Amino acid sequence: MSTMKFCSECNNVLYPKEDKDQKILLYECRNCEHEEVADNNIVYRMEIHHSVGDGTQVPQDAVADPTLPRTKSVRCAQCNHGEAVFFQGTAKGEEGMTLFFVCCNPSCGHRWRD
Structure with missing residues (x-):
C-alpha cells in the first residue's frame, strides 16, 4: 500500500x-x-473524466490505485475507518481545487470532499 x-x-x-x-x-x-x-x-494511471460534484461520483476503484496518496489522519464519517485515498479535483461549478476522499474500508467505500 x-x-x-x-x-x-x-x-x-x-x-x-x-x-x-x-x-x-x-x-x-x-x-x-x-x-x-x-x-x-x-x-498505473487512473483518469477521472467526469465531474466529481460532491464526491459521490468518485469511483470506488480509486482505492486500488497505487499512485494515489493515502492518509491515516482523516477518519471516515460513515464507518470511522482510519485510512482513506485522496486526490485533488475541481468540483462542478466551483473554482479552485478540492480534496476528495474515498474510505479504504472495503465494506464501506464512503466518498466525501473536504
Missing part, C-alpha cells in the same frame, strides 16, 4: 507522475522542481 510522500525541499505533498519514456513511476512536487523515483515500478 502506498502512503503520502512529502517533498524534501519544501515539505509539500508529492504527486505521482508517469515517465512514459523510461516506463517508471515518479513522484513530483507541484510547488518546486523536486522529483524522485517511486519505490515501486508500478505504472
